[in-house]
Amino acid sequence: MEGITDSALYKNTVRTMETAGRFIKLSPSCIERLRTPRRALIVSVPVRMDDDSIKVFPGYRVQHNQTLGPFKGGIRYHESVTLSEVAALASLMTYKNSLLGLPLGGAKGGVQVDPSTISIKENEALTRKFTSEISPFIGPDRDIPAPDVGTSSQTMAWMLDQYSTESGFSQTGVVTGKPVEIGGSAGRDAATGLGVVYTIEKALAARDKKIANTTIAIQGFGKVGLHAAIEAHALGAKIVAVSDVSNALYQPEGLNVPELVQYYNQNRKLTGYHGGKIISNDELLALDVDVLAPCALDGTINSHNVDAIKANIIVEGANGPVTANANEILTAKNIMIVPDILANGGGVVVSYFEWVQDISWLFWDEQNVRERLRTIMYRSFDKVHEFSTQNSVDMRTAAMAVALHRLEGAMRLRGQIW
Numbered sequence: 311m312e313g314i315t316d317s318a319l320y321k322n323t324v325r326t327m328e329t330a331g332r333f334i335k336l337s338p339s340c341i342e343r344l345r346t347p348r349r350a351l352i353v354s355v356p357v358r359m360d361d362d363s364i365k366v367f368p369g370y371r372v373q374h375n376q377t378l379g380p381f382k383g384g385i386r387y388h389e390s391v392t393l394s395e396v397a398a399l400a401s402l403m404t405y406k407n408s409l410l411g412l413p414l415g416g417a418k419g420g421v422q423v424d425p426s427t428i429s430i431k432e433n434e435a436l437t438r439k440f441t442s443e444i445s446p447f448i449g450p451d452r453d454i455p456a457p458d459v460g461t462s463s464q465t466m467a468w469m470l471d472q473y474s475t476e477s478g479f480s481q482t483g484v485v486t487g488k489p490v491e492i493g494g495s496a497g498r499d500a501a502t503g504l505g506v507v508y509t510i511e512k513a514l515a516a517r518d519k520k521i522a523n524t525t526i527a528i529q530g531f532g533k534v535g536l537h538a539a540i541e542a543h544a545l546g547a548k549i550v551a552v553s554d555v556s557n558a559l560y561q562p563e564g565l566n567v568p569e570l571v572q573y574y575n576q577n578r579k580l581t582g583y584h585g586g587k588i589i590s591n592d593e594l595l596a597l598d599v600d601v602l603a604p605c606a607l608d609g610t611i612n613s614h615n616v617d618a619i620k621a622n623i624i625v626e627g628a629n630g631p632v633t634a635n636a637n638e639i640l641t642a643k644n645i646m647i648v649p650d651i652l653a654n655g656g657g658v659v660v661s662y663f664e665w666v667q668d669i670s671w672l673f674w675d676e677q678n679v680r681e682r683l684r685t686i687m688y689r690s691f692d693k694v695h696e697f698s699t700q701n702s703v704d705m706r707t708a709a710m711a712v713a714l715h716r717l718e719g720a721m722r723l724r725g726q727i728w
Contacts, residue, residue, distance in 0.1 A: 314346060317394035319608045322634040323401050330710035333703065339727040340718045344404070347374040347397050353443035355421055357435045359428075367436060369421040371444045373453060374400040376415035377720045378408060380451055382658060382665075383417035384458030384487075385465065387436075391420035395608075399629055403658070406651040409713040410690050412662050417453050419444065425460045434468050441472040448473070450483030450669060456661045457487040459532070459607070463499070467492060483668035486661035495664035497679035498657075503537025503605075504680065505656015506627045508687040509648050510542065510601055513623045516695055517646070522546030525564075525599040527621070529553050529591060530606030531580060534627045534654065536571060538603055543567035551586075551594045553606075554579060558594040559586035596620060604631035605654075611636045619645065626650040641704040649706040651713065652694055659686050 314320065324345055331341045355367040370393050373381045383403040386396075396418045404416025421440055425433060447453055457466055466485045470492065474480045482493030490496060497504075511521050526547050528535045531554040539549045548564035556579045559565065566585050573583045595602065595611065596618040604610045605627030611619060616636040624640065625648045626632060632640070632647055640647060660683055667673045674682075698708035721727045 313393045314350060314397045315394060317392060317398055318633065319630045320394045320398035320401075322630060323398045325634050326706060326710050327401070327405070327714070330707045331714055333701070333707060334711045334714060336714055336718055337722070337727050340714070340721055343721070343727065344375065344401070344714075344717070347372050347400055348376065349373040349447070350393060350397060351444060351447060352393060353440070355436060355440045355443060357432055357439060359432055367421050367423050369419070369440045369443060370396045371419040371447060371453075372397045372400040372417060373447070374416040374418075375404040375717070377717060377724060377726065378415055379413035380415060381417035381453035382407060382412075382414040382456070382661065383419065384456045384657075385419040385421075385440075385461050385469075386458035387421050387423050387425045387460030387465075389422060389424040391422045396420045402629055402651055404717070405710060405713040406655050406658060408716045409651050409694070409709055410655045410659055410686060411716075412658065414454075414658070414662060417455075418458075419455060420458075423460075433465075437465050437468040438472040441469045442476065445473055445476055448484060450481055450665070454483065454661070454665055455485050456657070457533070463487055463489045463494065466494075483665055486664040486668075488664070493664075493668050495660055495667055495679060496674065496676035497683070498660050498664060499533070500537040500541065501660035501679075501683065502534045502627070502654050502657035503539075504541050505659065505683060505687050506534065506538045506603060506605070506625055506653055507541040507545065508656070508684055509653045509691055510547075510603070510623070510625050511545070512688060512691040512695070513625060513646055513648050514600070517622070519600070523548060524601060525550045526601045526603060527551040527594055527597045527599045528627075529558075529594055529602070529604045529610060529631075530628060531574060532605070534657075535603070535605035536574065538605060538627060539565075539567050540571060550599060551589070551597055552580065553591050553594050556581040558589045558591050559583060560589045560594065560597070561586035592618070601625060603627045606631070609633055611640075613639075616640060621645065624648070625653045627654050629654065637704065637706055647705055648691075649709045652690055652705075652709045655690065656683055656687060659683050
C-alpha cells in the first residue's frame, strides 16, 4: 500500500514482528498478512473556523487485523500525524490486544492538527465531521475508537453523540474513554499510567527489587506520564524527574508529586514550578535512575542518544519510544526494556472493560476495575518474562512472540492462513 510503509515507526514495527516471527517459526503466510493492514481510510475533514474561513484537515483510520474480534484503537490529534504512523500504531494495537488476551483486533486513527491552536468550538466541529466521515466503518461490533494523544473524554463524548445522532439512537459502545456520566468506566483516565506502574513493579521484582524508594524518571507528563507519576509515588517510589513539551524538572530527592500535579492541572505546563531544577529532555533521558519511563511520542530513544542512557529498566509508556537499533544496543548492555505492547496496555484493557460494561449495561466500581487490570497486567508480564528467560531473547521479541502465537492459532482456525 502506497504511503503505508514510509515512517520509521512502521518499519521498526514490521522489523520486530518479522524477527519474532522467524524466531518462533511463524507461518510465512501469517507474516505476509500481518505486514500490511486490512483497510486504510483517508478522509478530508473540512471545518468552518471561528473567522468563518474553511480549513481542510487530513484524517485517517487504519484497521489492521480483526481476527480476534472488533477493531480497537485510539484517535490522535497531532500536527505530525501521517498515514504511515497511524498504520504502525494500528498494527501495534493488533499485537497488544493479542498479547493481553483481549477479544479485539487492532486499529488506529488520527487527524493532522495541532489541537492547541484551535478553539473548543473548532475542535468539536472537527471531531463531529471526522466522525461522520469514518462512521460507515466504526460501531460497537465493528471498530471502537478511544482517546489518544491530543484527544480526551470530551472528544469521545462528541464522537458518541455524532454517531448516535446519525444512527437514530444512543450507542454508548461505539467509543471508549467517555465520561462516566454517559457510559464511561470508572478508572479509565488513570488506566494507561496505572498499567505502566504495574509493569514497573513486575520488572523490578524480576530483578529482585521493590518499587518503594526506587528512582524513576518520566519523560512526558500527559495522560500517561502524569498518572504513572501519581500511582508510582503512592507506592513509595521517588519520581526524580518529569518533563513536558516546555521543559523537564529534576529533583534527586524526589519531586513532591501531589503538589506538582496540582500546579500542572492549574497551569497546564511545568514551566514556573519551583520544586525542581530545570533540565533538558535529553538530560532527563540520560539520568542514572532505576527506571526510565518514556511516555511521550515514538522515536525518543534512538541511535543519536542511546549511548547516554543509564537507566537499569526502561518501561515504554508511549508507543515506539525506543527504536529497533537502540533496542539492540540497550539489550546488549543488559538493560531491560518492557515494550509498549505490554507496558502501556492498561488503557486498552480498561477500554475493553468499558466496552463490556456498555454492551451489558452493568457497571463496576473503580476498585473492581483496578483489581481486574492488575490481574491482566501481571499475568501478561509473567508470560512475556517467562518466554524471554526460557528462550534467552529480549522482552520486546518475547512480547511479540507471545502475541504472534495467539494470532497465528486464531488465523489458522479461521482459515486465513495455512
